[in-house]
Amino acid sequence: MKAIKLFSGILVIALLMGACSTIQVATDYDRQVDFNKYKTFAFYKPGIDKAEISDLDIKRILRSIQYELQSRGYQLSENPDILVSIFTKEVDRVSVYNNVGWGWGWYGYPYAGMGYNTISRDTEGSLYIDLIDADRKELVWQGKGTGSLITNGDLAKKEQRIREFVQEILEKFPPVQPTSQVAGVSE
Incomplete structure (x- = not known):
């Protein structure tokens, strides 16, 4: 009986963890x-115009980026040091789960009975934020x-989700660099 309670507790924890909406973040930058x-x-309009999402979502993303950068001390300018561009990718994921029924059989022994399938659809998206050196027109950072x-x-959840994406991506900007990298000296 303790084993079943333990199994049930682990299952509940696993389901709750799976329900959490995490964002995986990866960044890359020019170490020189x-x-x-x-x-x-x-904002770099030619790049942003290529994003394959609604104009309203683009506005939401750009407002979030502007907020995050300004909260870090960067200023919006007509003569900028860096240009900000975005692009997006979206993938529909279909998952099939085989569920097996559990219960008590003859003589008190547990059994695994007939199961059923559950189909789950989920949309996974990727938001890329590119920072381009305005003078050189070269990508220097990507999240x-x-x-x-x-x-x-x-809509409130959508706006919150966009803010979460932008905040978690830009949390990695600017990158922490060893001083020898900045000076162009390899370690």
Whole structure:
């Protein structure tokens, strides 16, 4: 009986952890760039116009990026040090779960009975935030956030989810660089 309670507790914890909506973040940057020299930014319209999402979602993303950068001391400028661009990818995931019924059989022995299948659909999206050196027109930093996009049509949840994506991606900017990297000296 203790084993079944333990199994049930583990199952509940696993389901709750699976229900948490995490965002996986990956970043890359040019190790020869001194990110301390960047103080101002602007949005790179030609890149943003290629994002395959609604104009309203683009506005939500850009407002979130502007908020995050300004909260870190960067200023929006018509003569920027860095240009900000975004692009998105979306993938529909279909998962099939084989569920087996559990119960007590003859003489008090547990059994695994006939099961059923559960099909789950989920949309996983990736948001890329590119930072481009305005003078050189070269990519210097890229952040990618990947996670579930399902908000069940709730606009408040959608806006919150976008803010979470942007915040977690830009949490890694600017990168922490050893001083020898900035000076162009390899370690």
